[in-house]
Amino acid sequence: MDSLRLLSRGSGRRLTGKDSVCEDKRPSAGSQQASDSEESSTGKKRKRAEFEADTNGKLDECTIEKIRSIQKQQKIRITNLRALHKAHDTDNRKAQKEASRLFPQPLQKFSALRDLDVNHTLLSNLVEQGYREPTEVQVATIPLLMPRHGEEPDLLTVAPTGSGKTLAFLIPLINKLSKTHQDKDAHGPVRAIILAPTKELVVQIVNEGRKLAAKTGIRVTAFKKGMRLHEDILSVGQGISDESDVDEETQYTSTIVKADILVSTPLSLLHAITPTTSDDPLALSNIQNLILDEADVLLDPLFRAQTLSIWSACVNPELRSSLWSATIGSSIEELTISTVSSRHKSLGIKSKSAPLLLRCIIGLKDSSLPNITHKLIYTSTEAGKLTGLRQLIRPSPSNTSTSSKAATTPSAPFLRPPFLVFTQTISRAEALYNELKYDIPPPSSFTTTARTSTVEPIPRIALLHSSLGATARSKIMQNFRLGKIWILITTDLLSRGIDFRGVNGVVNYDIPTTSASYVHRAGRTGRAGREGGVCVTFYTKDDVSYLRPIATVIAKSQKTQGGASPDGGDGTNGLGSGVPSWLLDALPHLTKNKKKDLKERGVDVRRGVKESDDKKERRRKGRNMIGTKSGYEKKVQDRRQGAIEGSRRRKENHTNGVGTEEEHDGGFEGFD
Ligand code: ADP
Ligand code: MG
DSSP: OOHHHHHSSSOOSOOBTTBOGGGSOOTTHHHHHHHHHHHHHHTSSOOHHHHHHHHTTOGGGOOHHHHHHHHHHTTEEEEEHHHHHHHTTSSOHHHHHHHTEEOOOOOOSGGGGGGGTOOHHHHHHHHHTTOOSOOHHHHHHHHHHSOSSSOOOEEEEEOOTTSOHHHHHHHHHHHHHHHTOOOTTOOOSOOEEEEOSSHHHHHHHHHHHHHHHTTTTOOEEEOOTTOBSOTTTSOOOSOBOOOSOTTSOOOOOOSBBOOSEEEEOHHHHHHHHSOTTOSSOOOOTTOOEEEEETHHHHTSHHHHHHHHHHHHHOOOTTOEEEEEESOOOHHHHHHHHHHHHHHHHHTTOOTTTSOOEEEEEESSTTOOOTTEEEEEEEEESHHHHHHHHHHHHSOOHHHHTTHHHHHTSTTSSSOOSSEEEEOSSHHHHHHHHHHHTTTSOOOSSOOBSSSSOBOOOOOSEEEEOTTSOHHHHHHHHHHHHTTSOOEEEEOGGGSSSOOOTTOOEEEESSOOSSHHHHHHHHTTSSGGGOSOEEEEEEEETTTGGGOHHHHHHHHHHHHHHTOOOOOOTTSSSSOOOBOOHHHHHHSOOOOHHHHHHHHHHOOGGGSOOOTTOOHHHHHHHHHTSSOSSOHHHHHHHHHHHHHHHHHHHHHHHHHHOTTOOOOOOSSOOSOO
16 A cells, blocks of 8 residues: 555545545535525525536536625635725725625536646546545636636635645646647746745645646656756756656756746745846746745745745746735735736736736635634643643543544544644754654564664654755655654644645644744644644643734634534643633733734744843743753663663564564554
8 A cells, every 4th residue: 555645645546436535525614504504594596516417517607696606605705906905995895895806607627627628638637636526716716717718817815724725726837838838848948936935845736736747748847956047147058857756855956947837945946046146036038927835925024035036037928926825914915916016017017908916715814724623722831731742642541541432533632643743943843852752662663674784663753844954854754644753843844835634633832923823733634624633732821922813713713613612621631622712802912013023033931042141031941941851861861762772673673583574563554
């Protein structure tokens, strides 16, 4: 069994009858029932199933009434952004807002893509990957991006985590490029750029793109160190023909990249188009499409200058830009509008002939998925968090006595692996890893490759952060996907876009510092409509004044679940679920400055000790460090533990016979 493929995106299997990845509920399913009953009670509109039956997947058979109804059911809202922003100046804002809404034909079934004259190979790749029914974001945006009449617009999309945004931008892009692709064997120059904030997300998008673009002649490449997009910087070398596994370690090549779609982080790409003697990037005149995945991060101050530089280097008047995220605030929206219009001005494109700028929102803006159970756990102190996490990993007998069935329900007092643990900083992730690395025993026996050399078993708990090398990072990602690693301790590096299909839970060991960060961390579970995901957030007395944004997201998500208000347990034993209303009422509001400081620097007691800190501050920060033992005690313990492990392995090796055993310890064996 290839567990990597099972956890990977798409099932990789051909569908037969009921055997479909699409058996998962759509992300809006949590609140679907409510809207169904609401509609049947009015008796005015028919249910979605009926639409599917009577439209037979055809694109052009929906009347405006039907489209309105589909948009309502699937919580789709498409708006002409320029018209909407003009509406701000008028008295009758509500009417103008309504007037700026659009009702284009939705894509009710992937089979309807035929009507859009989609590349046949692309369509069969889609079927091959096991995708049968489009998700809400695909229903709404695919027809927008491949219009049969009129022009492709610029687009800003806000849709929940795990709702299928990647496919929504890849399908129209691959299709468009395949239409103008002359020679299957000749590649370059690059015609589309996809930007993403982390290397891990770049790799994931490339892998997804390659599966969809297989045999279409469209080449998708991850940007690698040494690649160049411009001949003015380096003389043309041999074109890179890059179909190697992108998980491999990056190799140095100093050649002009030959690919149709290039996926990159902003900084690497900017380096590649900026001559060493100037700060100005060279023009990317062939780029027809620029896609910003996790756009709010890419336009956040950290990446903003780099992203905008690349955007303005794309000088093709035909450029179409699209921005995608689960959380796009009004400031990013305004920045998008102003960037698009100043681009048009500088390129001499008159506003009348400029393409439309549309916004598509799926579900409630900036909210967490309704299919995730949220738990806020008060631990008072840092030490309490460690105990709380150990309890989640290895519940005490009193907690486990609730039968094995309880372990599989969201209300169970412990988490089934695999799960992710987020900390505020790299050093805290390292400290937590050092505390926990012996908490789950490694596999009882392990693979060996040669008579003389034994291969170390892969620890069940691992650490991933941006200071690790590229090879180590991709190995850890792979082992987590394979189910060899059960618990992955990480920072916000993994909070965006990463799709581990079977992740059962997320633990915020340190509270996230913005509501968006909470939405994205929690969104690593419950992907593609999967039920049973749990997001646990520990908080201490130092966090209380920062908790309101998180509690608000949880409360909003509870509302969309349509469930009764949770009692919240006693608020101290770690088993209370959700946010009780008394807690939400009691939590203080954050000032603008406090919010900004929290976002930029995290909770202050968890920041590293500074030279300027006085004795009292140092003691306070010391108390908030992870771990209960001194460095010396830890070293002695680690050495002793290492010796025990080594001796145990030697003994087992001896009894099993070297080179004969496969991993088998009766525990968790990867994702299903
Ligand atoms: P997002 O970018 O919105 O967070 P992804 O694009 O990463 O979400 O997709 C999340 C998961 O949903 C992936 O595993 C993907 O394979 C799956 N998925 C996407 N579209 C569909 C679909 N139409 N049917 C079933 N699964 C889908
Ligand atoms: Mg994504």
